[in-house]
Amino acid sequence: MDELDPVIHAQARLRIMAALATLDAGEQISFPRVQELLDMTAGNLSTHLRKLEDAAYVEVAKTHKGRTPITYIALTKQGRRAFEDYMDALRGVLGAQS
């Protein structure tokens, strides 16, 4: 039985991973937009994104739109794989219980 990845298996980070997984490969989403879609505070989102970035599940690209700094976020390939593995592990745990 697979252990549930502790980086993902926490409420806020699970929500972030689930949200980013809805994007196509190659798509990136801005910090304000994903914050709006997740209905999280900026501080909360930042903290958890940093943990996901440290695990190399998420890539954060800081760029500029004119003179305004803007941050774009996306799952890394590794992050996508980790999320797929996590979902399989979840279903495995639930399958074993039922």
Added chain:
Amino acid sequence: MLDPAAALALLDDQRRSIVGQIASFVPAVVLAWGFAWLLGFIGLWLIDGLKPAFSLPLPIAIGVFVVLLAAATAVSVVLPIRSGRGIRGSSSGAFTGAVYGMTWMLGSLAIVGFAQGLEFNGMDPSLANIFYPVAFALFAGIMYVLAGGIWHAPPMIVLGVWTVIVGVAAPFFGYPTHYLVLAIGGGLGFLVLGIASFVHLSRLRRRVANRAAHRG
């Protein structure tokens, strides 16, 4: 620690909430057209529909219809563009969306051109009152079915098929009753779907918020 069943439920709800929010412009567009059809076609019906008891002056009926049409068109152009704000990088999805959007314009121009061609060949102006709204209804219905197929949205397919049926049926009620059929069958159908979609999405968002709140 987060319970596995709760984690899976949260994960599913969150994904559907995100997709629903990004696609939330769809029910808004559907509602805008629902109002345009319902009020616009009832106005056109009232030109001759309640004679001799009442007759809505032609300029007012046309004016109201044009304003509603312009407003719904503006909503249909602006909201889809806004829905993609803050998201960059996808080329395939953008291509599909752009082609789909252009097809609306292409088809609308083609219908107007075709009507001109029919009038050139002797189509009675009174027949144009039937041709225009029904042609647009059939076109819109088919475009909605295609949208449902492309973006995997069964409710849009249902709405599209229903609109085509209403469009085909309307002429058999004769002028001006065909306007009433389009207003009620078409307009109400759009409104029902638009409202149901809004309710569904807000329930989904509330469920995600509740699940998130329970785990602090």
